[in-house]
Amino acid sequence: MTFTNLKERIENIKPFQAWLLFIIIYVSFSPEVLWRPFIFAEDTVFLNNALTDGFKSLFYRHAEYWEIISRLAGNIAIFLGRGANSYLVATFFMKAVAISFTAYYIIYFTIADFSWLVRDRCLRFVISFILLVWFGNFINSYYNVTNIHWAGEFFLFLVGMNLVFHNKFPSKFCMIICLLTCLNSPEACLVLIPFALYILNRIMDRKIRLSEMAAYLLVFAATSMQFYVVKNSGNGANVTNLSIISSAVAKSSVAALSASSYVLSNEIRSYLSYGQILLSGSLIWIFIVFSYIKIGGTKWGLFVLYALIFLFLHYMTVYIKYSFIWGPDTWVNSSPGAVAALFFFCATVYINSIFKGETVKRIILVFLAVILISQVSHAARMDGLGQHYKRYDYDMLGMKLIEETNKTVDFNSRTYKTLTLYANWNLLIPVRP
Secondary structure, three states: OOHHHHHHHHHHOOHHHHHHHHHHHHHHOOHHHHOOOOOOOOHHHHHHHHHHHHHHHHHOOEOOEOOHHHHHHHHHHHHHHHHHOOHHHHHHHHHHHHHHHHHHHHHHHHHOOOOOOOOOHHHHHHHHHHHHHHHOOOOOOOOOOOOHHHHHHHHHHHHHHHHHHHOOOOOHHHHHHHHHHHOOOOHHHHHHHHHHHHHHHHHHOOOOOHHHHHHHHHHHHHHHHHHHHHHOOOOHHHHHOHHHHHHHHHHHHHHHHHHHHHHHOHHHHOOOOHHHHHHHHHHHHHHHHHHHHHHHOHHHHHHHHHHHHHHHHHHHHHHHHHOOOOOOOOHHHHHHHHHHHHHHHHHHHOHHHHOOOHHHHHHHHHHHHHHHHHHHHHHHHHOOOOOOOOOOOHHHHOHHHHHHHHHHEOOOOOOEEEEEOHHHOEEEEEEOO
């Protein structure tokens, strides 16, 4: 098969087929995810609550907010595990949910209509793959239900982008995923703003549809419920605490500015001082702004402003919820890193339109090659590309423990064996007395 034929196939591939292909690529990073059982961190909470409390645990809050996708995954996993009387079935279902949702969230840039930004669908597929690698450079971003809401936030950023700049309302299936994602993470509720802008614009143009208004009201209801849950949880007072909000403004502004430095890859970024990170972040944003204005004029300049506002609100939400912003390599930065990478790599698609000199183009291409190699190298040691979770002891992730315990599993029993996994998270497994 020639490169031209491959490109044509990707151009004509159906959304469902593209999603399946992306899943295969995603799993190929660590094929053993298909046959080795492991459970990470809060995944134990979702499974334990489902095991002991059943479907009423869907309405339990964790980390001060609702995680409806994670809760559903845990309950269905236990239901299937009970039917097969195998805890291995439960663990595999949890991974299947994590992989399926993450793949859909990221491949959405390829399967939805983003031709207004990058016309060539094959290039969009390549950029989606790059973004998958970018997510892998943040600790524990792959193969677990706990952290899929960061990819979900990025997905809703894409949905919002189409709403504001392309007047493209999501499909019915996509709307269902949007609603579930809003109920799975408070950060994802930022999508309410672009939905509101779209609806306002349609009302002003007298082109509003009842189905779109109903969908918007559902999103509004989902975000309101999530806000209510957060407001009435442990750190809920932070939501209206003016001193915390004012402190968050300054910190979030700096974080949003420096987020573009993740384009350099976590590996390169780790060698930079704080001042150098801010400087490099500023220069990258200048390049992005210059590129988009050069390509699409003022409208695309506003497009970059939309990204900066989104990143600012992301860090504001995180800071208010936790009262601090986590370290640079943690999952909190995965969505901002992906947003910055998306804007940067979409700009480089138009390199021939932006720059006329061959020397400048070659310098940028060499720069791209360096950061891509560095990012893949870092991901191989962190979370993906065949090395997933190898920075941790397999026993701590429960692989061997779950395999051994599964020999005595009995879902009809009220006797539970407690497995202590990574970072002292405990997993309950029903066993024969």
